[in-house]
Amino acid sequence: MPKNRITLKLLFFLVATDFLETFTQYCxxxxxxxxxxxxIAKLSDAFLFLKAVVFSGFLWLxxxxxxxxxxxxxxxxxxxxxxxxxxICSFSYILVPLVSIFFLGEQMTFLDWTGITFIxxxxxIVSTSTKHKEIVIT
Numbered sequence: 319m320p321k322n323r324i325t326l327k328l329l330f331f332l333v334a335t336d337f338l339e340t341f342t343q344y345c346x347x348x349x350x351x352x353x354x355x356x357x358i359a360k361l362s363d364a365f366l367f368l369k370a371v372v373f374s375g376f377l378w379l380x381x382x383x384x385x386x387x388x389x390x391x392x393x394x395x396x397x398x399x400x401x402x403x404x405x406i407c408s409f410s411y412i413l414v415p416l417v418s419i420f421f422l423g424e425q426m427t428f429l430d431w432t433g434i435t436f437i438x439x440x441x442x443i444v445s446t447s448t449k450h451k452e453i454v455i456t
Contacts, residue, residue: 336409338386340410341383345377401444415434
């Protein structure tokens with residue numbers, strides 16, 4: 319199989335990595351939320367904070383998600399070029415803020431959305447600059 323040929327199976331896994339990456343970020347944030355009011359004034363406070371985070375189930379879910387993402391991503395990269403895979407996996411730039419809004423109650427400003435728009439525009443420019451590569455979805 320050519321390095322730039324994307325099958326439906328690969329496309330599914332590329333999209334799955336976006337959702338797993340979003341889930342990972344959500345879990346890491348949730349593991350830190352209970353400790354957000356924690357003040358670290360000395361080294362022993364840092365250890366107490368670390369202990370509280372380490373015993374969070376969300377931290378371990380996030381780490382498990384990182385491992386699964388790594389396995390899937392390594393498999394994907396053995397089949398297609400990185401310059402092809404990364405632009406396809408840019409949905410997390412929108413998914414993470416949406417999850418932050420709906421599940422974590424965070425606020426996004428116009429400036430935040432403007433920055434996200436610029437990032438996505440950059441991803442689109444980079445992905446279209448590789449037009450010399452043949453990408454066929456089968």
